[in-house]
Amino acid sequence: MRTSRRTFLAVGGLAALALGAGGAWYRATHDTEPQRFALDGEARAALHAIAPAILDGALANDPARRERQLGSAIDAVEAAIRGLPPATQEEVQDLFGLLALRPARRLLTGVPTGWESADIAHISAFLQEWRVHRFAMMRSAYGALHDLVLGAWYAQPASWDAIGYPGPPQRLA
Amino acid sequence: MTARIPDPIAAGLQRGWKVLDASTLAQDRTLEADVVIVGSGAGGGISAEILARSGLSVIVVEEGPLKSSRDFKMREAEAYPQLYQESAARKTADKAINILQGRAVGGSTTVNWTSSFRTPEPTLAWWRRQHGLAFASNDELAPWFVMAERRTGVIDWLVDPNQNNDVLRRGAAKLGIATGAIRRNVQGCWNLGYCGMGCPTNAKQSMLVTTIPAALDNGATLVTRARAERLRLRGQMVDELVCTALDADGVLPSGRQLRLRARHFVVAGGAINTPALLLRSRAPDPSGQLGKRTFLHPTLISAAFYDQRVEGWAGAPQSVYSDHFLDVDPIDGPLGYKLEAPPLHPLLLATTMSGFGEQHAAAMRDFAHMGGMLALLRDGFHAESPGGEVRLRADGGGELDYPLNDFLWDGARRALLSMAEIQFAAGARTVQPAHEKAQRYRSWAEARREIAALPQRAHVTRVASAHVMGGCAMDGDERRGVVDPAGRYRALANVSVHDGSLFPTSLGANPQLTIYALTARLASGLAASLTGRPAAALA
Ligand SMILES: Cc1cc2nc3c(=O)[nH]c(=O)nc-3n(C[C@H](O)[C@H](O)[C@H](O)COP(=O)(O)OP(=O)(O)OC[C@H]3O[C@@H](n4cnc5c(N)ncnc54)[C@H](O)[C@@H]3O)c2cc1C
Numbered sequence: 044m045r046t047s048r049r050t051f052l053a054v055g056g057l058a059a060l061a062l063g064a065g066g067a068w069y070r071a072t073h074d075t076e077p078q079r080f081a082l083d084g085e086a087r088a089a090l091h092a093i094a095p096a097i098l099d100g101a102l103a104n105d106p107a108r109r110e111r112q113l114g115s116a117i118d119a120v121e122a123a124i125r126g127l128p129p130a131t132q133e134e135v136q137d138l139f140g141l142l143a144l145r146p147a148r149r150l151l152t153g154v155p156t157g158w159e160s161a162d163i164a165h166i167s168a169f170l171q172e173w174r175v176h177r178f179a180m181m182r183s184a185y186g187a188l189h190d191l192v193l194g195a196w197y198a199q200p201a202s203w204d205a206i207g208y209p210g211p212p213q214r215l216a
Numbered sequence: 217m218t219a220r221i222p223d224p225i226a227a228g229l230q231r232g233w234k235v236l237d238a239s240t241l242a243q244d245r246t247l248e249a250d251v252v253i254v255g256s257g258a259g260g261g262i263s264a265e266i267l268a269r270s271g272l273s274v275i276v277v278e279e280g281p282l283k284s285s286r287d288f289k290m291r292e293a294e295a296y297p298q299l300y301q302e303s304a305a306r307k308t309a310d311k312a313i314n315i316l317q318g319r320a321v322g323g324s325t326t327v328n329w330t331s332s333f334r335t336p337e338p339t340l341a342w343w344r345r346q347h348g349l350a351f352a353s354n355d356e357l358a359p360w361f362v363m364a365e366r367r368t369g370v371i372d373w374l375v376d377p378n379q380n381n382d383v384l385r386r387g388a389a390k391l392g393i394a395t396g397a398i399r400r401n402v403q404g405c406w407n408l409g410y411c412g413m414g415c416p417t418n419a420k421q422s423m424l425v426t427t428i429p430a431a432l433d434n435g436a437t438l439v440t441r442a443r444a445e446r447l448r449l450r451g452q453m454v455d456e457l458v459c460t461a462l463d464a465d466g467v468l469p470s471g472r473q474l475r476l477r478a479r480h481f482v483v484a485g486g487a488i489n490t491p492a493l494l495l496r497s498r499a500p501d502p503s504g505q506l507g508k509r510t511f512l513h514p515t516l517i518s519a520a521f522y523d524q525r526v527e528g529w530a531g532a533p534q535s536v537y538s539d540h541f542l543d544v545d546p547i548d549g550p551l552g553y554k555l556e557a558p559p560l561h562p563l564l565l566a567t568t569m570s571g572f573g574e575q576h577a578a579a580m581r582d583f584a585h586m587g588g589m590l591a592l593l594r595d596g597f598h599a600e601s602p603g604g605e606v607r608l609r610a611d612g613g614g615e616l617d618y619p620l621n622d623f624l625w626d627g628a629r630r631a632l633l634s635m636a637e638i639q640f641a642a643g644a645r646t647v648q649p650a651h652e653k654a655q656r657y658r659s660w661a662e663a664r665r666e667i668a669a670l671p672q673r674a675h676v677t678r679v680a681s682a683h684v685m686g687g688c689a690m691d692g693d694e695r696r697g698v699v700d701p702a703g704r705y706r707a708l709a710n711v712s713v714h715d716g717s718l719f720p721t722s723l724g725a726n727p728q729l730t731i732y733a734l735t736a737r738l739a740s741g742l743a744a745s746l747t748g749r750p751a752a753a754l755a
Pocket of ligand 1: 254256320321322327329486489717725726
């Protein structure tokens with residue numbers, strides 16, 4: 044994981060540039076329905092790779108169940124994003140645009156090949172760095188992923204058993 | 217069971233309330249009244265009732281939806297997108313502070329946690345001395361507090377605190393720190409603990425079930441899912457308010473517009489949105505203070521884990537407080553803080569808890585044994601605590617820039633230490649501050665050493681707020697405040713501001729009751745000046 048740390052130090056102010064560029068590129072190539080946020084292609088693949096690292100310890104071990112859980116968590120993330128004001132949706136799109144952009148992915152996350160082949164350890168390592176990164180922008184990007192994925196996960200009644208939460212009183216819900 | 221809970225909103229609509237859901241508009245519309253009020257929250261609701269009962273025709277315009285007890289299903293996944301600004305994910309410009317504000321009929325009062333405090337005397341004294349607000353005294357405000365407390369059913373809450381609040385009481389008692397019981401604005405409360413998702417039994421006496429129904433019964437018109445876009449100015453006067461109708465989801469404009477004409481305009485969109493509307497309207501700002509000095513009671517959070525079950529989701533969310541740390545230093549000294557216990561629900565808790573992966577999952581597995589504590593920093597009384605500034609984003613939306621400085625981090629560190637000490641005194645096995653570099657500490661000795669050394673930094677320390685105040689400061693001196701002591705926007709002859717954005721500083725106490733009392737006083741003055749007769753009181 045030392046490699047990705049070194050990459051970060053080298054990147055410096057490029058991060059801000061890349062984030063803007065990622066968003067612009069993503070918007071330019073996804074202009075079919077400009078008002079409606081959609082996660083597709085590489086952006087969806089990025090989330091599909093990142094979410095298991097964030098949800099590690101909460102997701103089921105059984106591969107088929109895990110895959111179903113991931114699918115519904117990602118749909119829930121997408122739904123949550125659509126409820127945000129358009130300006131915020133655009134910011135989130137910038138973030139996913141950045142993650143979808145191959146050079147930026149390599150530079151900022153150190154994930155060398157495509158998202159499909161990225162492993163949890165590698166992803167956890169770059170999330171750890173983003174968490175406390177010296178650039179506020181990287182910390183806030185981490186915060187967005189953290190809140191979107193964990194918020195969507197724990198919003199679902201299916202996640203409540205594991206945390207001993209009975210859900211709202213039945214008689215009124 | 218649900219069928220037996222009377223629904224005052226459904227009943228009112230049956231009685232013929234004038235309510236227009238702007239998302240259903242097929243055409244642009246123009247409406248007229250004596251007074252147009254922007255926002256139906258604490259300030260807007262109180263103003264609407266007083267003005268309508270005083271015989272004025274009133275239109276209340278609200279960007280959120282009209283929901284009621286039968287819609288409140290106590291699920292975060294539905295409540296946040298429907299009832300909160302930006303799905304409860306509103307943030308400061310640098311994203312370092314998460315801000316909770318309501319966005320539905322009743323505003324933040326529909327989702328708030330019912331803690332009811334009068335304005336602390338040291339704050340009033342400061343307003344008198346530093347901000348030229350001669351009326352700011354217990355004596356002069358008492359009748360308004362009495363009226364507001366009666367109207368919103370503020371009572372001594374005599375039910376035992378839930379475990380989460382009892383921890384604060386017990387831990388503080390062990391350390392010789394005084395606590396008090398929090399009064400609440402509820403009638404026939406079921407002690408469920410879901411206030412933040414809208415009250416499913418109408419026990420909470422929010423604006424949704426008190427003043428807004430009273431205003432509608434007195435002939436007022438309520439327009440929902442319409443966003444006040446800009447006031448159209450003619451010199452020193454406003455002649456109409458242009459509103460954008462939103463789609464049924466409340467996210468995007470539907471393409472329809474509303475024009476609301478009136479003799480007088482009351483802006484009560486809450487701090488952040490009120491200054492934003494005035495900025496979008498290019499309201500004159502001779503003092504240069506519009507949008508400035510916006511305060512948050514920046515809030516630090518500490519989690520603790522106990523052997524016994526805490527079940528922080530159940531029972532009245534806030535019922536115990538301590539003002540001990542507000543009184544350690546003078547009001548204009550190092551930041552003081554008020555301690556309370558927040559309700560714990562899975563989504564909000566999961567996003568607030570730092571870390572990810574197995575570490576986060578492990579903390580969540582102990583959810584039932586977890587207690588939470590809050591420290592609200594009293595900002596705005598020291599030169600190093602100037603608050604934030606509301607600016608307009610490129611799309612015209614309001615955004616708060618609230619820089620976090622060393623003065624504030626000093627308060628944050630002391631607050632995290634105080635909370636951990638109290639939690640251990642109450643028997644916590646481990647304590648974990650909401651901080652990216654914090655661990656689960658196993659003893660007060662360890663926590664004291666480690667917390668003292670934690671780097672305090674934006675995003676690394678988790679900071680939140682449910683108390684946005686200021687931005688349209690009321691001040692006796694026209695060079696320091698954009699609003700005069702009568703609540704009038706100084707540079708516009710027929711505009712008043714009636715909400716939390718009036719405060720010249722934060723309060724050091726939860727704000728709802730101060731907004732009720734203050735705006736009752738201002739709305740009564742306004743009604744009298746518009747009608748030439750004394751104003752009607754709140755029911
Ligand atoms: C989760 C939560 C818990 C809280 N708990 C407590 C508590 O226990 N005790 C306490 O004292 N305080 C509490 N508060 C704070 C308190 O509720 C608020 O300080 C108070 O309601 C603010 O009143 P206001 O009139 O300034 O704004 P609000 O009550 O927020 O009302 C503003 C309204 O205006 C609408 N609006 C804004 N802009 C526009 C526009 N352009 N066009 C149309 N409509 C617009 C908004 O949608 C909103 O409905 C809590 C707040 C929250 C969010």
